[in-house]
Amino acid sequence: MINAWKEIVNTAENSYVKKWKKSGKRVVGYPCTFVPDEIIYAADILPYRMRGTGTTSSSIADTYFGPVICSFPKCLLQLAGEGKFNFLDGSIIVPGCDSMRRLDECWRKAADDYKGILPGFFHYFGVPHKVTDYSLKWSYEEAKKLKKKLEEHFGVTITDQTLKGAISVYNESRKLLIKLDKLRIKDGAIITGEDALAIIMASAAMPRDEYNQMLRKTLSQLEAKKETIKDRKRLMLVGSANDDLEFMKVIEDCGAVIVADTMCFGSRSYSDLVEEDGDPLFALTKRYLNHAYCPRMFGYYKERLKYIMDRAKEAKVDGVILQNIRFCDLHGSENGIFERDLEKEGIPCMRMEREYGPLVESGRVKMRIDAFLERIS
Numbered sequence: 001m002i003n004a005w006k007e008i009v010n011t012a013e014n015s016y017v018k019k020w021k022k023s024g025k026r027v028v029g030y031p032c033t034f035v036p037d038e039i040i041y042a043a044d045i046l047p048y049r050m051r052g053t054g055t056t057s058s059s060i061a062d063t064y065f066g067p068v069i070c071s072f073p074k075c076l077l078q079l080a081g082e083g084k085f086n087f088l089d090g091s092i093i094v095p096g097c098d099s100m101r102r103l104d105e106c107w108r109k110a111a112d113d114y115k116g117i118l119p120g121f122f123h124y125f126g127v128p129h130k131v132t133d134y135s136l137k138w139s140y141e142e143a144k145k146l147k148k149k150l151e152e153h154f155g156v157t158i159t160d161q162t163l164k165g166a167i168s169v170y171n172e173s174r175k176l177l178i179k180l181d182k183l184r185i186k187d188g189a190i191i192t193g194e195d196a197l198a199i200i201m202a203s204a205a206m207p208r209d210e211y212n213q214m215l216r217k218t219l220s221q222l223e224a225k226k227e228t229i230k231d232r233k234r235l236m237l238v239g240s241a242n243d244d245l246e247f248m249k250v251i252e253d254c255g256a257v258i259v260a261d262t263m264c265f266g267s268r269s270y271s272d273l274v275e276e277d278g279d280p281l282f283a284l285t286k287r288y289l290n291h292a293y294c295p296r297m298f299g300y301y302k303e304r305l306k307y308i309m310d311r312a313k314e315a316k317v318d319g320v321i322l323q324n325i326r327f328c329d330l331h332g333s334e335n336g337i338f339e340r341d342l343e344k345e346g347i348p349c350m351r352m353e354r355e356y357g358p359l360v361e362s363g364r365v366k367m368r369i370d371a372f373l374e375r376i377s
Contacts, residue, residue: 001217001218001221002195002198002199002218004214005195005198005199005202005218006195006198006245008198008202008205008206009053009198009201009202009205009243009245010053010245011053011054012051012053012054012079012084012085012087013084013087014205014206016205016206016207016210017046017048017087017205017206020046020207021087025044025045025046026045026046026089026090026154027045027046027048027087027088027089027090028040028045028046028047028048028088028089028090028091028092028119028121028150029048029049029050029085029088029090029091029092029119030047030048030049030050030091030092030093030094030125031049031050031072031073031076031093031094031096031100031103032094032096032100032264033049033264033268033269033291033294034094034096034125034127034288034291034294035047035092035094035125035288036143036146036284036285036287036288037166037170037204037208038163038166038167038170038274038280038284039143039146039147039150039158039163039166039281039284040092040150041166041169041170041208042158042159042162042163042165042166043150043151043154043156043158043162044156045089045090045150045154045156046206046207047204048088048204048205049201049204049205050076050079050085050088050091051075051076051201051243052071052072052075052076052078052079052243052356052357053079053243053357054079054084055075055078055079055357057078058071058074058075058078059078060077060078060081060082060110060114061073061074061075061077061078061081061106062074063110064077064106064109064110065077065099065102065106068327069099069102069327070097070099070100070325070326070327070328070356071325071326071327071355071356071357072099072100072240072241072325072356072357073099073100073102073103073106075356075357076103077103077106077107077110080107080110080117081110081114081117083114083116083117085117085119086116086117088119089119089120089121089154090119090120090121090122090123090150090153090154091107091119091121091122091123092123092124092125092146093107093122093123093124093125094124094125094126094127095126095127096127096294096296097296097328097329097330099327099328104124107122108122120153121149121150121153121154123146123149125142125146126138126139126142127139127142127288127289128289129296129297129298130297130298130299131289131290131292131297135289136285136286136289139285139288139289140281140282140285143281143284143285144281147281160279160280160281163280163281163284164276164280167274167276167280167283167284168276169208169209169212170208170274171273171274171276172212173203173208173211173212173215173270174270174271174272174273175273176212176215176216176219177200177203177215177267177270178270178271179219180196180199180200180215180219180222181260181267183219183222183223184196184259184260184315185259185260185314185315185316186228187316188228188229188230189228189229189232189234189257189259190222190225190227190228190229191222191229192229192248192252192257192258193235193237193248193251193252193257193258193259193261194245194248194249194252194258196258197242197243197245197248197261197265197266198245199215199218200265200266200267200269200270201243201265202214203215203270229257231255232252232255232256232257233255233256233257233318233319233373233376233377234256234257234259234315234316234317234318235251235256235257235258235259235317235318235319235320235321236258236259236260236261236262236308236311236312236315236317236319236320236321237251237258237260237261237262237263237266237320237321237323238261238262238263238308238320238321238322238323238335238338239263239321239322239323239324239331239335240263240264240323240324240325240328240330240331240332241263241264241265241325241356242263242265242266242323243265244356244357246362247354247365250362250365250366250369251321251365251369253366254366254369254370254373255373256369256373259315259316259317260311260312260314260315260317262293262304262307262308262311264294267311268291268293268294268307271293271307272287272290272291273287274287275287292304293307294330295330295331295334296330301334301337304334305338305341305342308320308338308342309342309345309347312342312347317347318348318376319347319348319349319350319372319373319376320338320342320347320348320349320350321349321350321352321369321372322335322338322339322349322350322351322352323335323351323352323353323354324351324352324353324354325353325354325355325356326353326354326355332353335351336351339351348372348375348376350368350369350372352365352368
């Protein structure tokens with residue numbers, strides 16, 4: 001079953017996307033967890049989280065972004081320039097950080113030179129950096145604007161009923177994934193961090209109804225599993241976007257098992273539910289804007305630290321790896337403070353700066369992990 005999950009996430013246009021497209025339906029991509037998937041899914045459009053899977057060069061991206069910038073949006077632009085995202089009928093760009101904000105203008109500019117790479121629907125979805133009464137109101141207007149633009153461009157109608165249906169489906173996913181987290185942190189680990197990440201990432205690369213059905217089956221298999229992972233150090237992975245299964249494997253091959261995380265491709269993307277009463281669009285706005293576990297949100301350091309500490313203690317980890325993509329100011333600076341405060345609480349930490357995607361330096365990563373595991377032994 002795990003191989004089926006890995007097959008889904010290791011290919012950009014996977015079999016589920018192809019099947020969806022073959023049935024005449026549309027796919028809209030986005031790069032950040034602050035996009036409310038439910039609005040897209042309520043329009044019978046597949047929300048698809050774009051990743052840098054399969055990037056082997058940065059020649060196109062370097063032209064528009066330059067070298068001194070996060071490699072995640074660069075990989076996305078590279079794939080777009082190569083036509084690897086041409087299966088998308090639309091894309092929604094979010095100011096998750098300044099580098100991600102620039103993906104909007106760089107993609108538009110690259111489309112002047114590489115014809116046909118800009119999807120027909122290309123929308124900039126603004127997200128405030130703090131939660132107040134006025135920012136919630138402004139964000140609600142952004143959500144209404146996104147809904148209207150989707151309806152106008154694709155000729156669909158998104159009703160309160162379809163929104164509530166989508167919210168219910170996505171809340172079920174979140175509950176199932178929280179259940180997966182509970183299985184991961186058992187005293188005898190029954191699944192590796194690499195395999196768990198594949199399951200989690202597939203949620204944003206296939207229809208959610210089918211995903212929930214497949215995940216329920218996997219959870220049943222895991223609950224019945226007798227064999228456990230023994231004699232490995234229990235680690236927690238914290239920091240910026242990581243969708244690289246090979247990166248997880250390198251860490252775990254050193255003699256560890258990743259039993260918990262607080263990454264945006266991981267647990268913090270499903271840690272809270274959407275309220276299912278009242279105005280569904282407002283409920284979505286409130287849930288996504290209050291998603292304060294990302295360091296882009298101003299004024300929530302103490303809450304983020306508590307979240308990490310609570311998960312670390314619950315999972316009984318031996319150490320925490322604080323990783324960030326090179327040139328990521330948000331996670332890079334905050335990881336330094338996390339290290340200070342977590343070490344004060346007796347939780348061993350290791351900070352690691354790395355490149356995103358195919359540029360991960362496996363040898364250097366292995367050497368750092370070996371040294372960290374030796375330290376906490």
